[in-house]
Amino acid sequence: MGLDMAYVFLLGLPLVGWLLWWWNEIWFVTAIKAKCSSMNIKMFPVTWDFLSLGKCSHFYGTLKYCVVLIHKYGENVGAYRNYMYGSPRILVCSPSLSKLILNLPDKFKQAWPTIEALGSNSLMSLKGTHHDRVKSLLMNAINHPHALACIVVHVQPTIVHALQSWAQKGKIIALDELKKVTLLNMGRYFASLDFGPQLHSIEHMLFAITQGFRAQPAKIPGSAYRYAVKCRTKFKSIMRVELEKRKQQNENAKEAKDLMDQLMQMKDEGGKNLTDEEVLDNIVSSIHVGNISTAYLSTWALYFVAKDPNVLHKLREENMELAKEKKDLFITCEDVLKLKYTNKIRPRVGTYYAFGGGWKSCPGNMLVRLQRVILLHHLLIGYKWEVLNPDVKVRYLSHPLPADGLQLLVSEI
Numbered sequence: 001m002g003l004d005m006a007y008v009f010l011l012g013l014p015l016v017g018w019l020l021w022w023w024n025e026i027w028f029v030t031a032i033k034a035k036c037s038s039m040n041i042k043m044f045p046v047t048w049d050f051l052s053l054g055k056c057s058h059f060y061g062t063l064k065y066c067v068v069l070i071h072k073y074g075e076n077v078g079a080y081r082n083y084m085y086g087s088p089r090i091l092v093c094s095p096s097l098s099k100l101i102l103n104l105p106d107k108f109k110q111a112w113p114t115i116e117a118l119g120s121n122s123l124m125s126l127k128g129t130h131h132d133r134v135k136s137l138l139m140n141a142i143n144h145p146h147a148l149a150c151i152v153v154h155v156q157p158t159i160v161h162a163l164q165s166w167a168q169k170g171k172i173i174a175l176d177e178l179k180k181v182t183l184l185n186m187g188r189y190f191a192s193l194d195f196g197p198q199l200h201s202i203e204h205m206l207f208a209i210t211q212g213f214r215a216q217p218a219k220i221p222g223s224a225y226r227y228a229v230k231c232r233t234k235f236k237s238i239m240r241v242e243l244e245k246r247k248q249q250n251e252n253a254k255e256a257k258d259l260m261d262q263l264m265q266m267k268d269e270g271g272k273n274l275t276d277e278e279v280l281d282n283i284v285s286s287i288h289v290g291n292i293s294t295a296y297l298s299t300w301a302l303y304f305v306a307k308d309p310n311v312l313h314k315l316r317e318e319n320m321e322l323a324k325e326k327k328d329l330f331i332t333c334e335d336v337l338k339l340k341y342t343n344k345i346r347p348r349v350g351t352y353y354a355f356g357g358g359w360k361s362c363p364g365n366m367l368v369r370l371q372r373v374i375l376l377h378h379l380l381i382g383y384k385w386e387v388l389n390p391d392v393k394v395r396y397l398s399h400p401l402p403a404d405g406l407q408l409l410v411s412e413i
């Protein structure tokens with residue numbers, strides 16, 4: 001009997017080991033292949049390479065690793081098998097495979113960034129019908145043509161005012177200035193807030209959230225992750241004061257004036273409102289994500305446009321022409337659509353899914369594109385700008401950005 005058990009153990013152990021080693025491929029890759037048999041999925045076992053890179057954060061480490069792998073194995077490899085972040089993983093780098101995976105929500109679940117960092121009731125953490133309901137509301141509030149028309153009107157005075165102040169200052173750090181402008185716009189549009197003297201500390205909180213929400217989820221005192229979660233809680237408590245004020249004023253009876261009102265008034269199929277926590281988590285996420293994504297995208301737009309005189313010339317021509325036609329300084333949604341060349345300033349189409357896909361696709365994609373076009377329009381018709389460090393290095397943490405925050409010299413034309 002003892003000998004039998006020893007045989008079972010000796011034969012069984014390698015089998016269990018084999019199963020564990022290949023589990024990701026058996027479970028996940030088979031699912032992908034079953035859905036898309038025509039796709040050429042090549043798997044490379046590159047187990048130790050990742051460790052040699054030294055990982056600073058989940059996001060940066062993975063990004064850098066993808067670039068290294070593509071250089072090493074060529075662009076046609078769809079997926080890599082590896083041991084990363086403490087467990088076996090399959091890393092997908094190709095746009096077509098990413099799209100497929102984003103459309104298999106039952107098979108591939110989100111595990112990172114953590115729910116704690118995103119807010120347990122935020123759209124980014126939700127699933128199933130709850131996710132769909134909150135998403136459709138958010139899409140209506142920020143992606144519907146009527147909402148976009150309101151946003152166009154709403155954001156321009158702040159942008160125009162900011163550009164005037166840039167020219168007065170002369171030398172600016174574009175990233176810092178853009179973060180301020182977009183925070184003012186997001187705060188007003190999503191929660192009718194003028195942050196006033198609080199603006200600086202809120203900026204700091206949002207920065208800390210950005211630095212830590214994709215970092216290793218270590219709760220060690222002093223870690224970026226722990227500080228991000230702390231700042232999120234603090235920012236949420238500021239939003240809670242606004243929410244309580246509205247509840248006291250019985251705002252629910254009135255027409256919704258912003259995203260916070262809309263979320264407060266929303267009812268589910270059973271006629272129940274969203275809870276305070278649900279409203280707050282989604283407001284916090286929208287202001288945070290909306291702020292950083294718009295500011296970062298605009299920073300790169302200013303950098304690349306300034307570096308290419310031909311593109312700059314074509315853009316200025318198109319925008320000057322529109323400005324001449326207009327009696328008013330402010331443009332409309334229809335005007336934005338007329339700016340065909342300006343609308344093309346974006347990453348190479350088809351290279352990756354910048355706004356995600358499938359059920360997780362980004363509800364803010366139009367909002368961010370509109371803001372970029374509006375910023376470029378007002379800048380191009382009234383100002384010139386020069387990049388002071390054209391060969392500036394890129395820093396990758398927490399997102400790829402010019403290391404100096406993009407120093408510009410701005411003046412009126």
Ligand code: HEM
Pocket residue numbers: 110123124125135142285286287289290291293294297353354355356357359360361362363364365367368
């Ligand atoms: C440059 C600008 C932006 C980029 C590149 C971007 C990118 C993305 C990507 C890739 C996803 C999918 C994430 C995933 O699969 O887990 C996503 C989701 C999301 N984005 Fe954006 N985004 C941008 C702007 C915005 C803005 C302005 C807002 C809101 C105000 C926003 C709100 C969201 C939300 C709430 C989700 C979660 C969607 C869901 O879970 O269904 N984003 N975004």
